[in-house]
Amino acid sequence: MKTIIHKSDTRGFANHGWLQANHSFSFANFHNPEKVHFGALRVLNDDVIAPSMGFGTHPHDNMEIITIPLKGVLKHKDNMSDEWIPVVPGEVQVMSAGTGVQHSEINGSTSEHLGLFQIWIFPNKQHVKPRYDQKAFDSEARKNKLQVLVSSIDENHEGSLKIHQDAQLSRIDLDKEKTFKYELKSKNHGVYVMNIYGEIVVDNNTLETRDAIGISETESFEIQVNDDSSLLFIEVPMVF
Template identity: 80%
Template structure:
């Protein structure tokens, strides 16, 4: 098993006043040649956005974009939809940028900060028709069991959102003292494990809140929790 450790304080950080952004991988003004991507995972941004502020209209193409609100209310509008759409904690949003899309993202609250993960995954198909979807996932359904959020559009998996990549995004909330065995799709995949909160051990490495570990060249691995923990798994092909 091959591992790479990314401690929370090793991430890139940008303070824009209205935006506090942590970058797990090289992004905007943050560049680290050892942190450009993990397989097909290109971006994992951990953003905190001030009330009523956000990202104005901007373009994307040929990227699979997944957004996971953690607190507050995200409002999204794009060139496929004229109306603002709310995305709440417990929901996940996916957008295939494909041939090109313009979108805006703002904090929909005038009082509360918005916290979210934004994830970019390289697609396995170029210049597809842009598409958008969002779905609510019951937190009770990930209590000490794996909850699948996103899978490949080519895979027959009911209940998950779809992207153009042989990837799997999932979450689990584990109680203190639990052991969980994560199984990868194949030895050609790797999984980037983000500690949303808590403390757990993988392969002798202790990970605390917002620490991450990339695991590859393995078919499975064990997680042992030292505290109640919420974990995000981003499994992607290592070659694409």
């Protein structure tokens, strides 16, 4: 089993006043040649956005973009619908940029900060027709069991959002002293585990809140839980 540890305080950080951004991988003005991507996972940003602030209209193409609000309310608008769409904690948003899309993202609250993860994954199909989707997921359904949020558009997996890549995003909320075994799709895949909060041990590595571990070249691994924890798994092909 191959592992790479990314402690929370080694992430890139940018303070723009209205935006506090933590970058797990090279992004904008943060560049680390050892943190460019993990397989097909290109971006994992942990953003906090001030009330009523956000990102103006900007373009994307040939990228699968997943947004997971953690606190507050995100409002999204793009040139596919041109309407402001709210996305709240418990929901997940996906966008296949494909041939090109223009979109805006803002904090929909005038008083509360917005916290979210934004994830970019390289697609396995280029120049597809842009598409947008979002879905609500019951937090009780991930209590000590894996809840699949996003899977490949080529797989017949009911209940998950779809992207153009042989990837899987999932969450689990684990109780203290539990043990959980994660099984990968294949040995050609790796999984990037973000500890949203809590404390876990993987392969003798202790991971606290916002620490992450990339795991590859294995069929499975075990997680020991030292304290109540919430985990995000991003499983992607390592060669794409």
